[in-house]
Amino acid sequence: MVTSSSLVYLIGLPLFGAVFLLLIGRKADKWGHLLATAMSAGSFVLGLLHFFAMTNRSTEDRAITQTLFTWIEVGTFKVDAALLLDQLSICFVLLISGVGTLIHIYSISYMSHDENRRRFFAYLNLFIAAMLLLVLGNSYLNLYVGWEGVGLASYLLIGFWNKKPAYATASKKAFVMNRIGDMGLSFAIMIAFATMGTVSFEGVKESVDRVGTPALTAMGIMLLIAAAGKSAQFPLQAWLGDAMAGPTPVSALIHAATMVTAGVYLIVRSNFVFDAAPTAQLLVVIVGAITLIFGAIIGMAKDDIKKALAASTMSQIGYMIVGAGLGPAGYAFAIMHLLAHGFFKAGMFLGAGSVMHGMNDEVNMRKYGGLRKAMPITFITFGLGYLAIIGVPPFAGFYSKDEIIATAFNSGGAQGIILGSITLLGAVITAFYMTRVMVLTFTSKARWDAGVHPHESPALMWLPMAILAIGSVTAGYLFTQGEALVHWLSPLFAKKEEYEELLPHSVVSILAISAVIIGVSIALAKYQFRPVAAIAPTDVSFATRLARNDLGQDVVNEAIFMRPGQGLTQGLVVMDEKVIDGAVRGIGAMAVGSGATLRRTQSGYVRSYAALILVGALVLLAGIWVVTQ
Amino acid sequence: MTLTIIMMLPLLGAALIALIPSAQERLVKQVALATTLVVAAATLFKAMSFDVDNTELQFRQSYSWIPSFGINWGLGVDGIALVLILMSVILAPLVILGGWNESEGGRWGVKTFYILILVLETMVIGVFAATDLFLFYVFFEAMLIPIYFLLGGYGSGERAAAAVKFLLYSLFGGLLMLASIIGLFVISGQNGGVTFDITELSELHTLMSSTTQNILFLGFFIAFAIKAPLWPFHTWLPDAAKSGSAGTSILLLGILDKVGTYGMIRFCLSIFPDASKTFTPVIIVLSLISILYGAFLAIGAKDIKRLIAYTSISHFGFITLGIFAMTTQSQSGATLYMFNHGFSTAALFFVAGWMIIRRGSSTISDFGGLQRVTPIMAWSFFIAGLSGLALPGLSSFVSEFLVLVGTYTRYPVAAIIATFGIVLAALYILIPVQRALHGETTPGNENLKDLNLREKITIAPVIAIIVFLGFYPSPLLKIINPAAAHIVQQQGYSDPAPTMNGGK
């Protein structure tokens, strides 16, 4: 049986793959992708072994820790390099390495024509390693290493085709906006150390009840900023759409299934902080609710299939954040939605990749249509994911989203009603924009460009899609069977408070299903039964234009941060040269100038020098005489 | 092997080089490299016997030099000095190897270049090891001579002007410090015998009025702030860095500038504890300005070497902040930061230097798409840059975070402002990375050669140190911690306890 001492290999295998493939160079071009896939699969197998071992242990002994070495120790600040595997992290380990391995397999085929495939796989391995470190670290600082590690991997992968300046800019934008979030995480760690003297999850959990609410609220808000940066939540959401510049498997793995959900992980992991800081918790819900609608609105207007899916990811993570913000009642459902989303969204992104593969890398859905017949397997797997995301029973999304909506309604008072309505509205919009994607791509009339011959992708590509589709069908049922996931995770969280049910569960389910029907019908009416223009119409309402431009997020960021920042930079450059260096050079010029003036006295005539010496001597004597008198 | 002997080894090498006919340039370089390697090996060997649990100065040596003024040839190191000496002696052979051809085409030939570097190494070891204030001052000022000639004779562009600017700035600071030293000398003479020994001087502060202390403190502090450099005493640095050869810039920014921050710890804090307390708010504000100001100017920089210089100003802001925040975390972090900054700046300058030699230009926009043409060089630059932006897993993260977390426990607002620097750091590194490495390959860059074996051998250990210390900084922290804790304690501070009720 596996023991805690093997935890390090979960991270070690893909890390080795990444470093080895990057160092060895072109020699490994022929087999590098196989090694990387094997490393990721190795992590998955090891994760499975740990999972089974964990299920065999009693509830109290499930969490295991491996301490590798003392990382930083200065005075009372002591951080071990230690890994913690508990009920929460094992979910993520399996998701990351499982979906990760599938995407490795997919990429073997998808990237087969790219001359830098080995480098791509090295980056993927690097990402898997960093992401596993993120979820396995036993302290906020260990998490931070993984946190920035995935940011780096994301930067490298978004900019994988950085020959295009726009792609290089997109990767930089993602990294910088993530760094703003990282700053939040830094603050949270500083607050934890200053108030509790520890930065480990366990230490903070134990100390929470001895800390005043203001400090915890501050820490919670900082954690929320961190989560918003990584999970593309309002107001740090602007990078996700541009991040679609990366190869599609990257979008599936990093920007749909795993990395962007790290924010949800962080909030759920820090449940003890948020439970004690209601203000921060409320902010979490607000941020989640805003993003949920924000993403959904953008999703309605996008014609780029990857950007539509990215907007959808943003919106779905909004659901998770809302769930996580609802406290002990919602944590498990947030994780459930996260896992289900990992399956169906990754599957759909891979489907989008498959479509692009068949359509000469075209991403504009208005140029698609009728692919149902040309790409049947892609259609079916994508379709299953579609049914899951809009929440049709009995697919995965139905269970998880349903639970979040119900919990939102039942969170009490006016907040419950508002929140419930927002999540329900989100469900309508989700059904609308996903049906739009589905119809535009697969079921409407073909609007292909000349010379495009869509074809089904090879087995290496559709097999992972099929497996993910199976996941999207069954996951919800498996998780909710006897409340399996809720029970599994419950030891980590505070006890749920008993509350009065505003609406019984069955009513919520009916509401949710009606929401789906409404959304789907509108979309069908608009796109299935009416011809779609192959070129996006330009005479659209202001609202549509706004949504196409991501609700002006870039305009706002540019106006508030970028331009003033650039202005400040330019101003400081001028000031440094003119004022500070100018003052220095001014002193220099003054010395030269005074020298030039004094030089006139140096006539070169010995006699005048002698006369001056004489006068000087007389003055000195007179001075002495005056003083001694 | 005593510190004095280690110190004299480079001089011996310099003497050997002087005997070699100047036509044999290869032999000159080999002897120089061999000498610095021997010095590095000897220092590492010596460091093995350093007792990490002892907060006193170790390896002490003291010989009477000018008895009538109480001046001794006094050497000794604590953890902080040892770490800085290690950094210097490890960087020295790398500088020689990395800039193998830098000395050619200089004003005075190859031999002089290496003699100057070796003489400088002696003085650097001396300045970090001196326990006698006068001896320190002699080395502090004498260091200017070799670096002045290295800058003025072997640089590029307006090298003479930059060298003069550097010299005048440094002399100005040095003279202020000399005035303060004379003041200390007089005061020590009035109170039981003249002395320059820093241990004895550090007991003198009880006898000084606060005004005297403040004035003398400022003399020292301004000298060190110019050296470090701290805003607003920084404008010599970008000029010097731009004009110097890559090797010279590494010696200047990586090693010599550390004398400033080291001096703050060793002299400002220990001799004038009360004045240090008085000026702490001012210094913290200056540090914060340095952090943000340096970062903004780095973002706006168009020249790659000026950019690195501005990032250094930002990093020195962090170091000064750590020193004056007065917690064990920030103090240890500051010293570790000095060490790490040496290597990450060295990595940046090495690669920048090679890029400039190949392209014949140091303007960032002249590069572009290097990742496809010269992948190894591009990767080296990228990793060095990541170290500059303090990515977790690389050494500078540990030190930067220690400074921030240590500062936060005492001065939360300052720590929060300083943390904004990490967002700016992402910008000032990724903007040049994008311009120089990504995008289309700009015309004129298609045939650039990738790193050769010598350059790979130079950069590999630097990157290895950066990565290794990122994951396992304990060997250094073990050396630094007792000394740093000792300084905090000596200043009459103790770490703020966790603010929660009934803290453990």
Added chain:
Amino acid sequence: MDPYNYLYLAALLFTIGAVGVVVRRNAIVVFMCIELMLNAGNLTLVTFSRINGNLNGQVVAFFTMVVAACEVVVGLAIIVAIYRSRRSASIDDASLLKR
């Protein structure tokens, strides 16, 4: 005889020498004036030695003489060299160093 008279004489000699240095142009004359001032100094030293009754002043006077002799050797050599190269012994012509 009152030893102070010697001091007056020395002061007179020194003044003549100093004025000579300042007003005359011929290098040889200036040179002689400098010698005059040196000897005025010597006279003062010897006089004080006599007044105070110790030999220190006389010893220093010997030093001065030696220095003066050296100076004559070097100075005359320079003047001769200048005269040879410039055909003039005027010190105002030798003002090249200011450039």
